[in-house]
Amino acid sequence: MQVDENLPSTMSSRRWLSRQANDPYVKEARSRGYRARAAFKLLEIDERERLFRSGQRVVDLGAAPGSWSQVAHERIGGQGRVVALDILPMDPLPGVDFIQGDFREAEVLQRFEALVGGRVDLVLSDMAPNISGIAASDQARSMDLAELALQFAVEWLEPHGRFVVKLFQGEGFDAYVKDTRRQFRGVRVRKPAASRKESREVYLVADSRRPG
Numbered sequence: 001m002q003v004d005e006n007l008p009s010t011m012s013s014r015r016w017l018s019r020q021a022n023d024p025y026v027k028e029a030r031s032r033g034y035r036a037r038a039a040f041k042l043l044e045i046d047e048r049e050r051l052f053r054s055g056q057r058v059v060d061l062g063a064a065p066g067s068w069s070q071v072a073h074e075r076i077g078g079q080g081r082v083v084a085l086d087i088l089p090m091d092p093l094p095g096v097d098f099i100q101g102d103f104r105e106a107e108v109l110q111r112f113e114a115l116v117g118g119r120v121d122l123v124l125s126d127m128a129p130n131i132s133g134i135a136a137s138d139q140a141r142s143m144d145l146a147e148l149a150l151q152f153a154v155e156w157l158e159p160h161g162r163f164v165v166k167l168f169q170g171e172g173f174d175a176y177v178k179d180t181r182r183q184f185r186g187v188r189v190r191k192p193a194a195s196r197k198e199s200r201e202v203y204l205v206a207d208s209r210r211p212g
Contacts, residue, residue, distance in 0.1 A: 025194050029067070038126055039067035040194035041203070042164075046075060048190065049205050051162060055079040057120040059112075059156065061103060061149050062127030064090040072096075072124065083115050103152060119158045125149035125165040136171065143172040150176075154183050154209060163206040170200060180206050 025037035034040075046052055052075035060069045063084030072082045073095040084090060084098045085108070092098065097115050101108035127149060129141035146165050153163040163184065167173055181187045184206035195201050 034067045034070055035065040036067040037194060039071050041126075041192040042068050042071045042124070044192040044194055045164060045190055045203055045205065046071070049162075049164075049188075051122060051164065051205075052076050056081075056122055057116050058082045058122045059116075059120050059124065059152075060084045060096075061123065061125040061152060062086050062145070063098070064088040066090050066093050066096070068124055068126055069093055069096045069098075072122075080121075081116060083112060083120075085112065104148065119161070120156050121158055121161050123149070123153040123157055123161070123163045125153075125163075128166060128168075139168060139170040139172065142168045143176060146176055150180060150183065153206075157209045159209055159211065161209055163204075163209075165204050165206075167202055167204055168200045169202060177204065180204060182210070184209055 023037065025040050029035070029037045029039055052058075052072065054077050056076045057080055058072045058076060060072060060082065063069050064086040066084065069082055069084040070093060073093065076082065078095075082096045084093070084096050085103045086098075086100060087102050089100055090098050099108055099111050099115075101111075103109065103112070125146070127145040129138060129145060131138050146167055149165045150163070153161070153165075157163065163180075167176065177187065177189070186207035188205045190203045190205055192203065195203075
């Protein structure tokens with residue numbers, strides 16, 4: 001469910017397309033076979049946070065089109081498992097198990113548990129809503145998705161597990177960070193260079209889930 005918060009409206013589509021055509025991350029993603037420029041956000045976070053290791057069980061929430069799953073699979077190597085979930089369809093990726101559906105639904109969770117066999121080591125969420133252009137509404141829906149990701153992470157992560165989630169600064173942001181700090185021992189805010197400067201987008205990295 002990776003949706004650029006600056007997707008084109010009718011009035012701005014030419015400007016958006018021009019920016020995409022000249023974006024070095026878009027060009028690099030194409031040359032390296034990544035499905036979206038978002039791959040470089042995760043790569044940069046990993047360089048700083050050392051998220052991945054061989055043998056991990058990794059979950060990518062809202063995975064389509066799949067660039068974060070691509071990075072996760074590359075970084076954990078042939079060991080471990082990457083499970084991607086999204087309500088949207090996603091083309092198959094070698095080494096990645098994909099489940100299409102809402103991860104709040106029992107059937108989807110049953111399929112997920114059958115794949116991972118228990119708790120996981122890393123939960124990734126680059127989810128964002130389709131943008132309406134109404135700032136308050138868009139922010140509220142973005143925070144709702146982040147809350148769902150946090151609930152999933154708290155339920156499914158191993159005690160040593162880690163959580164990475166996209167947030168947009170605005171209403172509800174500070175409260176979300178505070179809540180995440182109640183759930184995890186270490187919480188940091190990161191702004192990758194691949195995240196556009198004008199964007200309110202940041203990423204929260206959380207370590208070591210506190211016992212419930």
